[in-house]
Amino acid sequence: MAKTKFLVSRYNAARDTKPYLQEFRLEIPKGATLLDCINLIKWTQDGTLTYRMSCRSAICGSCSMKVNGHARLACKTQAADVIVDGAVTIEPMGNSPLIRDLAVDLEPFFNAIDRVKPYLVPDESKQWKRETLQSHDDYRKIEDASTCILCAACWSDCNVLEVDPRFLGPAALAKAQRFVYDSRDNDTHNRIEFLSRVTGMWDCTHCAECATRCPTDAKPLFRIEELRTAAMTHKVTNNNGARHVLAFRETVGGLVPGIGGGTLNENYIPVRSVGFFNLDGILSIIPVGVRMFIRGKNPPILPHFIDKFAEVRAMFRRFNDYRKEHHK
Amino acid sequence: MRKHDVVIVGAGLAGLRAALELAGKVDVAVVSKVYPSRSHSGAAQGGVAAAMANESDDSPELHMYDTVKGSDYLGDQDAIEIMTHDAPITITEMEHLGCVFSRDAEGRIAQREFGGHSKPRACYAADRTGHALLHTLYEQSFKYKKDITFYNEWYLLDLIYQDGSARGIVAMDMKTGEIEVIHAKAVLFGTGGYGRAYKITSNAFANTGDGIMAAYRAGLPLEDMEFVQFHPTGLYQQGILMSEAARGEGGYLLNGNMERFMERYAKSRMELAPRDIVSRAEQTEINEGRGAGPRKDYIYIDLRHLGREKILEKLPQIRQLAIDFLGVDCIDNPIPIQPTAHYSMGGIPASKNCEVYSDEKGTIVKGFYAAGECSCISVHGANRLGTNSLLDATVFGRRAGKSILNYVVGAQHEPVNEAEEKRKARKRIDDLLYTPSTESANDIRNELKEMMTTNVGVYRDKERLAAAHKKLKELQQRFTNVRVEDKGKVFNTEVIEALELANMLAYSELIITGAEARTESRGAHARVDYPKRDDANWMKHTMASAGADGSIQLKYKPVVITKHQPEERKY
Numbered sequence A: 001m002a003k004t005k006f007l008v009s010r011y012n013a014a015r016d017t018k019p020y021l022q023e024f025r026l027e028i029p030k031g032a033t034l035l036d037c038i039n040l041i042k043w044t045q046d047g048t049l050t051y052r053m054s055c056r057s058a059i060c061g062s063c064s065m066k067v068n069g070h071a072r073l074a075c076k077t078q079a080a081d082v083i084v085d086g087a088v089t090i091e092p093m094g095n096s097p098l099i100r101d102l103a104v105d106l107e108p109f110f111n112a113i114d115r116v117k118p119y120l121v122p123d124e125s126k127q128w129k130r131e132t133l134q135s136h137d138d139y140r141k142i143e144d145a146s147t148c149i150l151c152a153a154c155w156s157d158c159n160v161l162e163v164d165p166r167f168l169g170p171a172a173l174a175k176a177q178r179f180v181y182d183s184r185d186n187d188t189h190n191r192i193e194f195l196s197r198v199t200g201m202w203d204c205t206h207c208a209e210c211a212t213r214c215p216t217d218a219k220p221l222f223r224i225e226e227l228r229t230a231a232m233t234h235k236v237t238n239n240n241g242a243r244h245v246l247a248f249r250e251t252v253g254g255l256v257p258g259i260g261g262g263t264l265n266e267n268y269i270p271v272r273s274v275g276f277f278n279l280d281g282i283l284s285i286i287p288v289g290v291r292m293f294i295r296g297k298n299p300p301i302l303p304h305f306i307d308k309f310a311e312v313r314a315m316f317r318r319f320n321d322y323r324k325e326h327h328k
Numbered sequence B: 001m002r003k004h005d006v007v008i009v010g011a012g013l014a015g016l017r018a019a020l021e022l023a024g025k026v027d028v029a030v031v032s033k034v035y036p037s038r039s040h041s042g043a044a045q046g047g048v049a050a051a052m053a054n055e056s057d058d059s060p061e062l063h064m065y066d067t068v069k070g071s072d073y074l075g076d077q078d079a080i081e082i083m084t085h086d087a088p089i090t091i092t093e094m095e096h097l098g099c100v101f102s103r104d105a106e107g108r109i110a111q112r113e114f115g116g117h118s119k120p121r122a123c124y125a126a127d128r129t130g131h132a133l134l135h136t137l138y139e140q141s142f143k144y145k146k147d148i149t150f151y152n153e154w155y156l157l158d159l160i161y162q163d164g165s166a167r168g169i170v171a172m173d174m175k176t177g178e179i180e181v182i183h184a185k186a187v188l189f190g191t192g193g194y195g196r197a198y199k200i201t202s203n204a205f206a207n208t209g210d211g212i213m214a215a216y217r218a219g220l221p222l223e224d225m226e227f228v229q230f231h232p233t234g235l236y237q238q239g240i241l242m243s244e245a246a247r248g249e250g251g252y253l254l255n256g257n258m259e260r261f262m263e264r265y266a267k268s269r270m271e272l273a274p275r276d277i278v279s280r281a282e283q284t285e286i287n288e289g290r291g292a293g294p295r296k297d298y299i300y301i302d303l304r305h306l307g308r309e310k311i312l313e314k315l316p317q318i319r320q321l322a323i324d325f326l327g328v329d330c331i332d333n334p335i336p337i338q339p340t341a342h343y344s345m346g347g348i349p350a351s352k353n354c355e356v357y358s359d360e361k362g363t364i365v366k367g368f369y370a371a372g373e374c375s376c377i378s379v380h381g382a383n384r385l386g387t388n389s390l391l392d393a394t395v396f397g398r399r400a401g402k403s404i405l406n407y408v409v410g411a412q413h414e415p416v417n418e419a420e421e422k423r424k425a426r427k428r429i430d431d432l433l434y435t436p437s438t439e440s441a442n443d444i445r446n447e448l449k450e451m452m453t454t455n456v457g458v459y460r461d462k463e464r465l466a467a468a469h470k471k472l473k474e475l476q477q478r479f480t481n482v483r484v485e486d487k488g489k490v491f492n493t494e495v496i497e498a499l500e501l502a503n504m505l506a507y508s509e510l511i512i513t514g515a516e517a518r519t520e521s522r523g524a525h526a527r528v529d530y531p532k533r534d535d536a537n538w539m540k541h542t543m544a545s546a547g548a549d550g551s552i553q554l555k556y557k558p559v560v561i562t563k564h565q566p567e568e569r570k571y
């Protein structure tokens, strides 16, 4: 069998000014995982190669690294599956300071987890002699988020974190969902308030990288959507993100007299999002508008109609009526 | 030098549970070579035992009896009684702390069948119970972050033990390579198991017995090291675990002729007989030519009749593992498996309150505690029942916390010679870095693991053990010239791996020596040349320690029998 080229990112602060790719050649044993291969390289070719690993069964979350540009668990990846034209590129995770070779500093990641109060706040007034009861359905609401192994693959590839390191990030938000939706937790409203602030749930741009990279069922993007739903049901809407959603519904659904209907009125949404009476907020988005205008990116002043707008409008109307019914 | 009231080494279930007990009451530090959430407890799949009696009638007494019988009567009954009686409250507390358990129709913690337990007693979270428990404790550690100092990715080098008392540890900060002394009034080890010395193993790379060997090097004895559990269902050639829950939920074991062979070995419990019995049955099938596959060297676990729904709901993780590692989807095909080294019954001898013993007479070391898989309190005796070890780690982690709290209130920091401790640790590392460097660590490790699996595995005999011992001496000799290329300080994983290999080579000799001496078959220790249990001569625990010349000395200590007299084990 031909040898595969492993292009592995190397960095040793004592010696290198910046990371570089080093080429190793290895015959991939049948059925070997990527971690098996990297171990073989370390153990038979270059003992100084540095990375983390422990369980080798996709449960401890140690071995995340970028494979051909995207974060994955090396131990959960069949090497044969990631070889492109006889080669594979292996680099450290993104959005994290580099320590050495493939090992990054995880403190920023764990600090983000810390910020969401990642522990149950039980109702102290209730004293349970035995276990707290929880229905199977309530368990199902938190099951997916609870499978997170804190591997930071999502953190590595999140687009928002790349431009705003203060963002809580996907894993912390998934962790937060696990408590917001936990029938045993007694801090739901405070949690939602906190998560609705700038750097929280509304800062995610839906790029879906996290859900694609996540090796478990935690799939942060979906948990973030559930958090946003919770924010709506708990009426925590006094923030840009929530207002943005309301604005979206109002303009597309044509629920506000005089403002379109069946159209995505992109001039209305930003203003509605920061709040009509929030002068600072409106001023703060003006430069965005100006920049977009300069780059030819701002929406046409006259909204364009989408196909079948009547159906869309009807759908939103029905949805709105349905919600009203339900909130009676 | 760092100073704390208590230093806990290990951030698995045992270490974190103890830390929680102490948080806010004394100054406590937790040292772990991996981030806490990466500890091997997270890999546990099937469940944690407690007589909650949610699915049927059950009682701690019955749980105790099953455990004593499962241990092949080598378990200490006073400790087992405590564990099974503490179980329901300990699990209830974990639930109150937020653990995400699967639920039954009533909304209580769901429970399932497990090998050797006469009632459905395994509380579970799908097939990731250890993960659910570990993450619950890790979550709590954020709550108490002001009260617990974490030394994440610090590697334990030595225990400081002098004149009958433990005074702290020597450890390396892996990020900087600096060696430091952490001075404490009390030290707790929750450093996990030693299953990594085997080629086919379910254990993480981290399970290299560092804690037990630090205790041994300090001059303390280790108990029952020859008892290593082989789990019946490791993925073929990988050893990765297919949880016993697969059989608990109704999976069949089939040989190459597609027969449910367990009928011939344990008619009443079938696949759910205790692990030692099932692993031996599998090995016998393979040895007698009834294995599956071209080389007739594996067995199948068949889940197809459970149906897609049940597999997806109850066993999602093991399905995924078989897909990821063998490309087999258990919904459509049986999974190739073989016995895999899994659990370390032996370890640091300790009392019911986790105080470490310094000899076979029961002398207690001041300020030194052990809990979880690294300890031998002996609740598992010669064979651990599935789901009893998450319980062991949680129950005794909790108890260790309480007993340490009692102790430290009146205790002092006893003097340590910091410079000397650091010098000794430094020398051990320098000896690795600056030797003739002619031997490959990888070769030594592979040969060790191969040899342990073939000669010190499910079946043992005099010849094979002697051959193993000889080979081991050769490997130890070669290791003195081991090559470590990485001379750097920052995150030097090559040095750490060499230190771990040194530990593996040292404790493997304890396993072999204990096994050579024990001329009987009991629980996980099965001697072909001595196939019977011999209560007249061997109803006792092995205590191995280093003699003045460094050679291994074996002594023995009686088993504590309270309620259940030894009888023949039938299933």
Ligand SMILES: Cc1cc2nc3c(=O)[nH]c(=O)nc-3n(C[C@H](O)[C@H](O)[C@H](O)COP(=O)(O)OP(=O)(O)OC[C@H]3O[C@@H](n4cnc5c(N)ncnc54)[C@H](O)[C@@H]3O)c2cc1C
Binding pocket: B009, B010, B011, B012, B013, B014, B015, B031, B032, B033, B034, B036, B039, B040, B041, B042, B043, B044, B045, B046, B047, B048, B049, B129, B130, B154, B155, B156, B157, B190, B191, B192, B193, B202, B203, B204, B206, B210, B211, B241, B243, B342, B343, B371, B372, B373, B374, B386, B387, B388, B389, B390, B391, B393
């Ligand atoms: C695949 C698998 C499945 C299992 N399933 C079950 C099950 O279903 N039910 C059950 O009851 N049991 C199960 N077990 C057994 C059970 O998981 C373990 O016995 C238990 O979790 C051990 O917990 P612990 O706290 O003692 O150690 P661990 O969780 O192993 O933690 C050890 C800690 O010590 C630290 N440490 C070790 N060496 C050093 C060092 N040199 N320096 C610093 N820190 C160090 C590690 O970093 C880690 O934090 C399973 C085991 C395996 C391997």
Ligand code: SF4
Binding pocket: A154, A157, A158, A159, A160, A161, A169, A170, A203, A204, A205, A206, A207, A208, A209, A210, A211, A220, A221
């Ligand atoms: S979907 Fe949101 S959280 Fe996920 S990676 Fe994209 S921006 Fe980040």
Ligand code: SF4
Binding pocket: A147, A148, A149, A150, A151, A152, A153, A154, A155, A170, A171, A174, A210, A213, A214, A215, A216, A218, A219, A220
């Ligand atoms: S959410 Fe998924 S990708 Fe992110 S840390 Fe958790 S398991 Fe990893």
Ligand code: FES
Binding pocket: A053, A054, A055, A056, A057, A058, A059, A060, A061, A062, A063, A064, A073, A074, A075, A076
């Ligand atoms: S080594 Fe544990 S997740 Fe890969």
